[in-house]
Amino acid sequence: MRVLVTGGSGRLGRVLVPLLSAAGHDVRILSRVHRTGPGLHQSCIVGDLTTGVGLSEAVADIDVIVHAASNSRNAGAVDVEGTQRLIDVVRTAGVKHLLYVSIVGVDRIPYAYYQRKLAVERMIAESDVPFSILRATQFHSFVDFLLGEAVKYPFNIMPIPSGFFVQSVAVEEVAARVCRAVDDGPNGRLRDFGGPEVLPVEEVTTAWLDRNQLRWAGVWAIPIYLPGKIAEAFRAGYNTCPDGERGTETWRDWLKRSRDE
Numbered sequence: 001m002r003v004l005v006t007g008g009s010g011r012l013g014r015v016l017v018p019l020l021s022a023a024g025h026d027v028r029i030l031s032r033v034h035r036t037g038p039g040l041h042q043s044c045i046v047g048d049l050t051t052g053v054g055l056s057e058a059v060a061d062i063d064v065i066v067h068a069a070s071n072s073r074n075a076g077a078v079d080v081e082g083t084q085r086l087i088d089v090v091r092t093a094g095v096k097h098l099l100y101v102s103i104v105g106v107d108r109i110p111y112a113y114y115q116r117k118l119a120v121e122r123m124i125a126e127s128d129v130p131f132s133i134l135r136a137t138q139f140h141s142f143v144d145f146l147l148g149e150a151v152k153y154p155f156n157i158m159p160i161p162s163g164f165f166v167q168s169v170a171v172e173e174v175a176a177r178v179c180r181a182v183d184d185g186p187n188g189r190l191r192d193f194g195g196p197e198v199l200p201v202e203e204v205t206t207a208w209l210d211r212n213q214l215r216w217a218g219v220w221a222i223p224i225y226l227p228g229k230i231a232e233a234f235r236a237g238y239n240t241c242p243d244g245e246r247g248t249e250t251w252r253d254w255l256k257r258s259r260d261e
Contacts, residue, residue, distance in 0.1 A: 003182060004062045006030045006049065006086070007069035011139055012101060016066065016175040023179055030058050030069070049082025050074075055089045064097040064182050065090065067124075075116040083120045087127045097186045100124050101178065102135045104167075104192050108238035110229050130186035134178060137194035137241060139171045140254040147208045151219060158205070161231060162223030166204045167240040169195035170254055173247035192244030195251065198237065204251055211255040 003020055007013045008029030020027045028043040047054030049069060059065065067086065071078035083100075090098060102121055106114040124131045143166060151158045177193050202223060209215045233239070249257075 001063040001182070002026045002028070002061060003064045003066060004028050004030055004045070004058060005066045005068060007067070007101075010068060010070075011141060011171055012068050012175060012178075015171050016068070016178055019175050019179050020066075020182065023183075025064075025182070028058075028062070030055075049085060050077050052085040052089075055085060056093070059086075059089050059093040059095055062093065062095055064099060065095055066099045066101065066178060066182065068101045068178075070117070072113045075113050079116050079120050080123075083123055087123060087129060090129050091127070096130060097182070098124060098127075098129045098131045099178065099181055099186075100131065100133045101174075102133055104135045104137045104194060104241045104244070105233070105239040106135065109233040111233075125188070132181050132184075132187050132190055134181055134190045135192045135241070136174045136177075137167045137169050137192075137239065139174070140168045140195070140249070140251060141171060141258075143168045143204065143251075144208065144255075144258070147205060151214065156217075156219045158209075158219055158221045159224045160201055160205050160221050161226050161234065162202070163225070163235040164201040164231075165198055165234070165237040165240055166201055166251070167194040167198045167242070168204075168251055168254075169193065169247045170249040173249060177245070192241035194241040194244050194246055196246050196248055197250055198240045198242055199251060207252050207255060211259055 003025045005013055005017055005027060008017050017027055017029060028045050030047045031044050032048045045058040047058035102117050106118040121133050150160060153159060174193060181190060205221045209219060
């Protein structure tokens with residue numbers, strides 16, 4: 001099939017695109033600028049979700065669109081308005097399947113970015129375009145990034161939100177699930193997809209500190225109680241999917257793999 005991937009250079013896209021190509025699909029990447037370089041064996045199609053320029057040409061002759069483009073800092077323009085522009089051109093292009101990659105908990109966590117992701121889900125579901133929506137939990141690599149930012153605080157103090165839960169997942173496993181969804185065709189809202197275990201953030205942090213040998217360097221993780229409805233939702237585990245479909249690579253396994261790479 002001819003597959004167009006929005007967000008093809010993002011965390012998920014960088015893993016997904018070669019997987020789709022290896023599965024025999026003709027893969028193209030939607031990008032605001034033309035990209036060339038080693039490893040870019042798929043076609044790069046110039047198009048801009050924020051303006052609509054090039055979108056009609058990008059979706060021409062496409063069978064499936066994997067919509068993974070997102071921008072947490074500008075979600076109104078990129079996620080919401082950009083998706084509406086995409087839907088508008090898809091309606092007349094004969095695309096057989098619009099597959100949207102979302103986040104677990106967007107309907108239960110009152111975070112502005114999540115609310116915009118939920119709005120996009122509704123737009124797609126209410127359009128007349130055949131669709132699938134796959135919600136995934138946070139990637140192991142993103143949790144690693146967040147902890148790396150937290151450890152930058154001075155005096156060897158690492159603040160972490162007390163009582164939060166994490167069910168992070170390997171991006172490779174999410175990409176494989178997306179590939180399967182491409183092959184399966186439009187199926188509406190799919191089962192949520194998460195990592196194999198739900199862990200308290202304190203346990204996640206301890207394993208991360210051990211991997212980076214920071215506890216022996218005197219770094220202390222300090223749980224901080226965060227007020228508000230967003231923090232309350234994370235403490236309730238609304239960002240997890242214990243009853244959903246699960247990957248197999250645990251947080252500690254990923255830490256070991258990433259250390260060895």
